[in-house]
Amino acid sequence: GAGVSQTPSNKVTEKGKYVELRCDPISGHTALYWYRQSLGQGPEFLIYFQGTGAADDSGLPNDRFFAVRPEGSVSTLKIQRTERGDSAVYLCASSPSLARTGNEQFFGPGTRLTVL
Amino acid sequence: AQSVSQHNHHVILSEAASLELGCNYSYGGTVNLFWYVQYPGQHLQLLLKYFSGDPLVKGIKGFEAEFIKSKFSFNLRKPSVQWSDTAEYFCAVNDPHSSASKIIFGSGTRLSIRP
Numbered sequence: 085g086a087g088v089s090q091t092p093s094n095k096v097t098e099k100g101k102y103v104e105l106r107c108d109p110i111s112g113h114t115a116l117y118w119y120r121q122s123l124g125q126g127p128e129f130l131i132y133f134q135g136t137g138a139a140d141d142s143g144l145p146n147d148r149f150f151a152v153r154p155e156g157s158v159s160t161l162k163i164q165r166t167e168r169g170d171s172a173v174y175l176c177a178s179s180p181s182l183a184r185t186g187n188e189q190f191f192g193p194g195t196r197l198t199v200l
Numbered sequence: 201a202q203s204v205s206q207h208n209h210h211v212i213l214s215e216a217a218s219l220e221l222g223c224n225y226s227y228g229g230t231v232n233l234f235w236y237v238q239y240p241g242q243h244l245q246l247l248l249k250y251f252s253g254d255p256l257v258k259g260i261k262g263f264e265a266e267f268i269k270s271k272f273s274f275n276l277r278k279p280s281v282q283w284s285d286t287a288e289y290f291c292a293v294n295d296p297h298s299s300a301s302k303i304i305f306g307s308g309t310r311l312s313i314r315p
Binding site for chain 1: 234
């Protein structure tokens with residue numbers, strides 16, 4: 085596709101449930117990022133993949149959050165035992181490379197997660 | 201640690217007014233600087249970026265920003281705003297030498313333009 089896509093666009097779940105959020109980056113982009121945006125705030129970094137490996141997961145808030153990118157393209161963000169505080173818009177971004185483009189990141193539309 | 205401060209949470213202007221949105225960052229080394237915009241109902245998109253060279257950067261839709269290293273600032277400007285500029289604007293910084301290359305965002309400034 086032309087841009088980064090994310091599914092679902094909206095997800096409503098109950099406290100304690102498990103959710104998966106999917107990101108399809110722009111074809112050929114090797115770098116993929118997950119961010120979380122709470123109401124009234126800017127996006128907050130969660131994790132970054134270069135290819136298949138998580139190069140930096142320092143932004144994941146705790147061990148309930150996990151992300152994978154097994155084939156170096158699509159990524160899934162997984163949240164276990166969801167809590168109401170996890171409610172936010174989860175954004176995915178991709179970038180063709182690090183040095184040449186200066187890390188210009190292209191963002192998807194986000195998944196709005198609501199935990200009841 | 202890097203951080204970004206956007207001083208104005210909500211700015212209201214009339215059409216044709218001039219705009220300046222403040223942005224300061226805290227990081228002593230080389231930085232890449234960005235302004236992203238989020239129009240109502242749309243996703244984040246890049247407005248302009250600074251990597252090196254001329255500190256006055258021109259972006260899309262008539263926006264520009266000036267990098268002033270001594271002030272750790274990267275303010276966004278537009279000489280004459282339009283109603284269609286109503287959006288949320290985010291300043292962001294990145295360390296180009298960091299292996300993480302994550303972007304640190306400010307909390308955003310909501311811009312409302314009165315027609």
